[in-house]
Amino acid sequence: MINLTLPDGQIKQYNKPVTGEFVAEDIGSGLAKAALAIKVDGLMKDLSFIIEKDCNLSIVTAKDDDALDLLRHDAAHVMAQAVQELFPETQVTIGPSIENGYYYDFAREKPFSTDDFDAIEEKMMSIVDRDLKFIREVWSRDRAIKFFNDKGEVYKAELIEAIPMNEDVTIYKQGEWTDLCRGPHLPSTGKLGKNFKLMKLAGAYWRGDSNNEMLQRIYGTAWADKKQLKNYLTMLEEAEKRDHRRLGREMDLFHIQEEAPGAAFWHPKGWKLYRTVQDYIRKKLEIAGYHEVNTPQLVNKSLWEDSGHWDKFREAMFVTETEDKSLAIKPMNCPCHVQIFRQGTKSYRDLPLRMAEFGSCHRNEPSGSLHGLMRVRAFTQDDAHIFCTEDQITEETKNFCDLLMSVYKDFGFEEIIIKFSDRPEMRAGSNDTWDKAEQALTDAVDAAGYKYDLNPGEGAFYGPKLEFVLRDAIGRDWQCGTLQVDFVLPERLDAVYIGEDGKKHRPVMLHRAILGSFERFIGILIENYSGRFPFWLAPLQIIVATITDEVIPYAEKVLSQLKFQGLAASADFRNEKINYKIREHSAAKVPIIMVLGLREAEEETVAMRRLGGKNQEILALTSAIAKLKSESEFP
């Protein structure tokens, strides 16, 4: 007797093995029609899967999120079949579902072109129309390897050889087309529907290894219905409109040019924004007990050799030779901070010592990785190092997490994910040290009461780290903050303090940043707010716009009073219609336009119009200024 527990708690009993399809039919013909797959003890299986023992069973229909995953995986298969029907000389490799869609990597001598997309999509449609059944078969390894080798599919054969001996080699057929695949799949290609679209073409290394040959990847998106597809495409358009590179130019914030790849030229408004962010952080750090320092840009390579960075990162360091010395432009600040720590004798009474620097760093990032402000070669971190005892790690971690959360909240980010990255393969320090560091960080983050996901093997070479990921207004994730526990660098650079016992001890270093780099964080802010910054952040807060030349004297007075209060105000006294001015400054996303005409001049008032608002607010000049002044305070 086989007992199947359904999601509602109901138990179905059968006296012999049954397929998912059979159970669905047994529950109801409507469900049978909608059924796409089943979940056996939480694992997705084909509808045709034969259930042989007791389990929790649920029937997956188009309503389930999981179904979307299957659908995308099917789309990858259908695309691969379409490509091979059109271009028989193409070899297939792998094609998984991913967020919002899927891709498939192909090997073919002649590159695909986006001009091929129409033909491929059309062929995919026809495969959907053929409504081919996905048929699962288990083959012997030898048979599978021979089959694919005979077809000239050497990549597939290589994949099969890599499958562990104890695992089945499963093959899926759709009509005449055969692929190695773990599955599961929808019942047939017809279930895929036609709500897919090929998106982009890209190179991708075989098995993700840059030593291997490069394959051609085609990305597609696929959805359960037309509306979802349309929403997704609209969202992409939205994202493009708020691209920080585009807004940076349109709003005159910064530019990047050929002569300085990976480095920003900050324009007055962009630099004002930058300074506002920096002033805000500086204030937060001061309150939190940090001491700001500043350290040299050029540091002899010997320091980087001692710290271990030279070994691992010398390729990415800019080095200059002078008088037989090799000086490296600093790629990070920690070794310099240790030098400050080492000046004079430190006592346990000095700990925890929180040393902060708006550290300007340069890294020779690979040319292909540069991306607007998000990935640059010249950047400034909101960096700090906390020198403390092992006992203080927990408290310092908690304080830091709290500080970081409050900062993110002030910038309008509510949803934060924490990742815990443990020891990487390439690392400094003994396993004992790593055990200790990982344990200390685990204890600290647990004690601080924050939840986290494990991110195995992604730690820094000198210690484990917490990574803080924030989600922006349109649902994209950005990793910004970090906290790293480091027992290695104090040892390598010989940092010591005198303990209560009068003996020398090693401090622990906590490397931490909240924003990460100002450049990148500002890029994220631009995109998150779509350029419509909250009043306190806006680099240009107020435009004073006149209706006729007659009121210029009054407008001058308003402007100077605003400026006197430290508000970022600017004048528009041009001989233009008020409609024209409002249109222009609204498009420039200035939060407030003050319209001044004869009436306002006479009554000492201002007509205030807020960005996005339809109505104006008439206020006495003095109260308008007081109100705006308080709105422009840091949150």
Place this chain on the structure above:
RNA sequence: GCCGUUGUAACUCAGUUGGCAGAGUAUCUGAUUCGUAAUCAGAAAGUCGGAGGUUCGAUUCCUCUCAACGGCACCA
């Protein structure tokens, strides 16, 4: 760094099958003094990313190179 694509006025883009380089927006000048998202008229604006080559002639064809874009890889 690797694969693919792109580079024409400040911006967005058209164009030249090798023969004087085009539009809209922005800019400048003049007129207009106007009450909440585009007033009218005129002018100026380009080493067609850079360097070589082929050609009577190259922005167009070829080679090299730089940068950007989309991915991959990398990211202390």
